[in-house]
Amino acid sequence: MxxxxxxxxxxxxxxxxxxxxxxxxYRGYDSAGIALYDGTxxxxxxTKGKVEDLRNKSKSTxxxxxxxxxxxxxxxxxxxxxxxxxxxxxxxxxDLVIIHNGIIENYESIKKALTERGYTFTSDTDTEVLVNLxxxxxxxxxxMLGQAVQIALNQVVGAYAIAVFDIKKPDEIVVAKLGSPLxxxxxxxxxxxxxxxxxxxxxxxxxxxxxxxxxxxxxLGKEIKLRKIQxxxxxxxNILELQMNLEEIEKGGYDHFxxxxxxxxxxxxxxxxxxxxLADQGLIKMAGVDQNLEKFLNANRIIIVACxxxxxxxxxxxxxxxxxxxIPVEVEYASEFRYRNPVITDKDVIIAISQSGETADTLAAIxxxxxxxxxxxxxxxxxxxxxxxxxDAGAYTHAGPEIGVASTKAFTTQITVLTLLAxxxxxxxxxxxxxxxxxxxxxxxxxxxxxKKALESNALIEIIADVYKDSPNCLYLGRxxxxxxxxxxxxxxxxxxxxxxxxxxxxxxxxGPIALIDEQMPVVVIAxxxxxxxxxxxxxxxxxxxxxxxxAIVTEGDEQVTQLADHVVEIPETSESLSPxxxxxxxxxxxxxxxxxxxxxVDQPRNLAKSVTVE
Ligand code: M6R
Numbered sequence: 055m056x057x058x059x060x061x062x063x064x065x066x067x068x069x070x071x072x073x074x075x076x077x078x079x080y081r082g083y084d085s086a087g088i089a090l091y092d093g094t095x096x097x098x099x100x101t102k103g104k105v106e107d108l109r110n111k112s113k114s115t116x117x118x119x120x121x122x123x124x125x126x127x128x129x130x131x132x133x134x135x136x137x138x139x140x141x142x143x144x145x146x147x148x149d150l151v152i153i154h155n156g157i158i159e160n161y162e163s164i165k166k167a168l169t170e171r172g173y174t175f176t177s178d179t180d181t182e183v184l185v186n187l188x189x190x191x192x193x194x195x196x197x198m199l200g201q202a203v204q205i206a207l208n209q210v211v212g213a214y215a216i217a218v219f220d221i222k223k224p225d226e227i228v229v230a231k232l233g234s235p236l237x238x239x240x241x242x243x244x245x246x247x248x249x250x251x252x253x254x255x256x257x258x259x260x261x262x263x264x265x266x267x268x269x270x271x272x273x274l275g276k277e278i279k280l281r282k283i284q285x286x287x288x289x290x291x292n293i294l295e296l297q298m299n300l301e302e303i304e305k306g307g308y309d310h311f312x313x314x315x316x317x318x319x320x321x322x323x324x325x326x327x328x329x330x331x332l333a334d335q336g337l338i339k340m341a342g343v344d345q346n347l348e349k350f351l352n353a354n355r356i357i358i359v360a361c362x363x364x365x366x367x368x369x370x371x372x373x374x375x376x377x378x379x380x381i382p383v384e385v386e387y388a389s390e391f392r393y394r395n396p397v398i399t400d401k402d403v404i405i406a407i408s409q410s411g412e413t414a415d416t417l418a419a420i421x422x423x424x425x426x427x428x429x430x431x432x433x434x435x436x437x438x439x440x441x442x443x444x445x446d447a448g449a450y451t452h453a454g455p456e457i458g459v460a461s462t463k464a465f466t467t468q469i470t471v472l473t474l475l476a477x478x479x480x481x482x483x484x485x486x487x488x489x490x491x492x493x494x495x496x497x498x499x500x501x502x503x504x505x506k507k508a509l510e511s512n513a514l515i516e517i518i519a520d521v522y523k524d525s526p527n528c529l530y531l532g533r534x535x536x537x538x539x540x541x542x543x544x545x546x547x548x549x550x551x552x553x554x555x556x557x558x559x560x561x562x563x564x565x566g567p568i569a570l571i572d573e574q575m576p577v578v579v580i581a582x583x584x585x586x587x588x589x590x591x592x593x594x595x596x597x598x599x600x601x602x603x604x605x606a607i608v609t610e611g612d613e614q615v616t617q618l619a620d621h622v623v624e625i626p627e628t629s630e631s632l633s634p635x636x637x638x639x640x641x642x643x644x645x646x647x648x649x650x651x652x653x654x655x656v657d658q659p660r661n662l663a664k665s666v667t668v669e
Pocket of ligand 1: 361362363364365407408409410411412413416459460461462549664665666
């Protein structure tokens with residue numbers, strides 16, 4: 055989704071903004087632009103394409119001077135990706151310039167009214183309508199920019215994070231947020247604006263995350279004050295000290311963020327359970343759960359809402375909660391849940407899973423569940439994100455920043471948090487004896503080293519990738535706990551290599567997908583020893599007799615599947631309930647290598663955004 059960067063202070067704004075936009079590239083975009091105030095004029099450059107294209111274009115077309123500027127990466131919603139539709143957008147007078155992430159739903163009626171008043175529009179965007187609405191308010195109400203923004207925003211329906219400045223008042227930038235993220239970095243006599251903290255983390259660790267319906271007038275030499283958009287209530291900003299560091303958001307010697315993040319998983323999983331899992335004391339400590347234990351224990355059922363990879367983590371959790379804690383679970387796509395008038399009561403516990411904590415559909419599902427009186431628990435990675443704030447309680451995954459659009463460490467750390475939660479509830483409900491509990495906790499502690507071992511198959515997986523890199527289709531099969539892993543493996547392949555891939559429960563194959571199998575079809579089968587092994591062996595036989603090519607993920611020392619499959623990747627033995635944390639690793643590596651071999655943009659796949667902040 056769109057990325058926003060802004061700067062006001064004493065440094066050159068241009069390099070900060072361009073570098074910041076590059077840090078936000080992971081969000082997904084199709085065009086980029088920048089507007090700088092050089093002390094006299096606003097210099098604006100924008101282009102379809104990458105930030106690098108913007109850099110090349112701006113160098114030869116505009117002055118790069120100035121200590122005030124705003125920049126944007128656009129992910130098209132209204133209007134095709136082209137130079138004109140890219141942000142920033144001027145108002146008709148040329149005095150105001152704006153960047154916007156989100157959608158103004160009623161822009162057509164506003165555009166019509168403004169057109170009747172003589173306004174003209176060069177782009178097809180809703181954003182150009184908004185900046186002209188602000189200008190119209192400024193004129194008709196004779197108010198300063200901050201007030202004009204506030205009045206205008208009260209007339210729009212939709213979602214936004216905006217930054218706007220006025221050439222007549224070049225010591226301030228006005229920002230506002232509803233539904234899309236916006237952070238303000240606070241330095242010494244300088245301010246930074248961005249969709250997340252990565253563009254400014256090398257300059258300051260102090261940041262304010264705007265809440266929904268908040269705006270701020272960021273003025274040089276003044277303290278930040280937040281204001282409600284609907285009324286004039288003033289809020290004092292909660293200045294957070296960020297823990298993120300520069301190293302975490304750079305590639306650290308890896309060719310791609312995705313590969314770096316795959317390799318970070320042993321550490322990320324450990325960080326997720328560190329301080330929570332106390333195997334020697336037979337304890338799991340999770341503050342957000344401990345404080346709300348009765349809600350969980352008295353729940354009629356747990357409903358998990360999420361999208362994409364996070365939904366797959368929710369499916370794994372369904373197996374864990376039902377199998378180990380004996381709590382009924384439903385797993386819902388947030389986008390469906392929010393619109394289908396679900397039956398929810400105050401005896402339901404909702405778990406919302408989201409890496410970014412900003413996914414619009416998941417946020418809407420949370421709001422709906424809260425309105426119906428349910429207790430909502432969040433599992434997020436990004437600290438201070440909208441979902442983390444909207445939920446009644448929660449647990450962070452502590453994966454560290456995930457920059458690659460394809461989620462990897464987010465998935466395994468989400469499963470880790472959900473496993474801890476399920477085990478804790480199982481223990482509280484008396485589903486485990488002390489010794490069983492101790493055994494499973496001890497096994498969880500071995501997972502980082504097992505993931506490390508699984509990563510050692512990288513070279514072998516690269517060879518397998520080379521064999522199948524040109525296949526047009528691929529099937530992924532798994533059973534039980536590993537059915538969601540098959541779904542996730544297929545999602546990883548299709549999103550970064552653009553190969554059509556499907557995940558299925560292995561036993562469902564004979565109800566349809568088996569018709570697809572011939573000598574051209576690679577089938578990735580998760581066939582580990584624990585969990586329906588003999589059944590999976592039969593499924594593999596069925597594929598083999600139709601000449602499908604079998605890539606099997608097996609337990610170390612496996613003989614039976616090894617004899618049948620065309621390729622095997624061995625992973626260390628684990629209990630069935632913890633196996634998704636390990637079986638997913640070879641699938642991530644396979645999709646990574648295939649995408650690299652197909653010259654695909656691994657970290658920024660076409661059409662995709664890291665956090666989907668529009669519905
Ligand atoms: O930030 P979220 O976890 O809420 O994002 C949900 C999906 O957009 C996300 O999991 C997406 O499917 C993955 N990036 C795909 O790898």
